[in-house]
Amino acid sequence: MANVVLENISRRYNTTQAIEGINFEVPDGEFWVLVGPSGCGKSTILRTIAGLETATVGNIYINNRLVNDIPARKRDVAMVFQNYALYPHLSVAENLAFGLKMRGVDAIKTQERIQQVAQSLSIEHLLNRKPKQLSGGQQQRVALGRAIAREPQVFLLDEPLSNLDAQLRDDTRAELKQLHQRLGITTIYVTHDQVEAMTLADKIVILDQGKIQQIGEPQQVYSHPKNRRVATFLGNPPMNILPMTYGNSLFWISNQSLTCPPAIREKLQLQEGQQFDLGIRPEHIQLTLSSEKVNDLPQDMWAFEPVPLNVEVNVIEPLGRETLVRAQILTASPTQNPYSIQFQVPIQERIHPGDRLTVKLDLNQIFIFDSTTGQTLYP
Incomplete structure (x- = not known):
């Protein structure tokens, strides 16, 4: 496990400023949520931490190590995408094992790890199926399982529940919180859903137009918003x-x-x-x-x-x-x-x-x- 520090991070695409002056530190083992309207820079921040994007300005530290010039595969983070990104030609077991094989983990340890992860996510009975044979909720569990199997220092979750129906979304949100409580891995979660932000986060980061509006515990931000944007974004129905x-x-x-x-x-x-x-x-x-x-x-x-x-x-x-x-x-x-x-x-x-x-x-x-x-x- 590790802390994550963003130090004055900015990202520009030609003439478009995606994020600007992003500063925060996620302590070891905490669950932080980046929340805000579409286009506010949430996913850009997550992809920059993962190494899939390069910051125009600023520094990123993972476990007190500067990772600006370290490629994504060597940052020891696991990312779960909105579309799950499962390999359709591989079984559930092979999808879970893929990251371990790429890192050269031996077959016996890989098999043990797959069984542990599958049991923790209640997908043992799905190990021989292909992704097309799974429901949306099952695919979501497999995507999470693939990330967990690697035992990374940091989890990065980019709107992983957005494709689920309302009831399954609620159930999976509760499971995700229990999973974090059990594993204690530093997690950064991106969503535009304020309910997810309020219920999951140790702290939330409210973003708008590429800038941080406020950081704090969910109830504290809800009760004491720093500005009108934060006040109207949190709360359903809105203020x-x-x-x-x-x-x-x-x-x-x-x-x-x-x-x-x-x-x-x-x-x-x-x-x-x-x-x-x-x-x-x-x-x-x-x-x-x-x-x-x-x-x-x-x-x-x-x-x-x-x-x-x-x-x-x-x-x-x-x-x-x-x-x-x-x-x-x-x-x-x-x-x-x-x-x-x-x-x-x-x-x-x-x-x-x-x-x-x-x-x-x-x-x-x-x-x-x-x-x-x-x-x-x-x-």
Whole structure:
């Protein structure tokens, strides 16, 4: 096992900057996840660690050894690809043994290792089959097994679960976590799925546009995002972002207002007319009146006094125990672009598209972001 250090790594393709200024250290035995939207540089980082790409700038250390000029086959890392990359003409046993044979391991030890790996992954009964005779989940296990059989210092996993159906993906994710707990091998895992990142990682690295946005433990990053990009990426459904203006001790969105908590006024020393983005997660928004009652209220009642937000429902999505409501905040003018908001309500609430509802934001759970830079200003 080994630690992995990336020191100011950048990678450029002609005029395109794929990654820039990447710095982090994965301690020995930890499970780190690189997460972010498509094209943010996750796989480029992984391939650079593996030696399949060459960094334009920077240094990579594996087990405290500089590996910049060491070819991929000599870095003692094992990589599992998204498409599994199994040899179709070889049996499962031969696929598992391939890396060991390339390294000159003797036949007896190779056979022992294959049996150990197959047993740990519950694929002993598949050893004589060819990849085309396997399901997606079985192929995924074989790809992992081939990596494990080599006993590498580092595992590199590039979206290995993306081709699996939802149930198998959940099951395999749990198996993968148990496998890491048992083997304790340093692992770097790439995914765009935030659920995988939150459930698997000791620490997550949030990337966007080739740069690191934040590194930390999953719950810490979720609760204390450094900027708007991180806040909106983590969480399902994602955080609502509402453009706001401060005035007369109130938050104003369109012509609706919310009382600004004293703690925010004191910390940020807000100025009249100051603009910013207010972030709040759907689980911190509550329905305060039933749709029947709200629809009976005068449409302009909220135009003059600070009241909870009034919204009009666009789409409802039943999710079993609860319903996800996608709505728009009512505005004073029909020509003004409405702001979207989403929140969750108990499944027994009778809500329909077109209903007008009143919702209340838990102002103890809000985030304030700089509207220009996106940096977190509060809490």
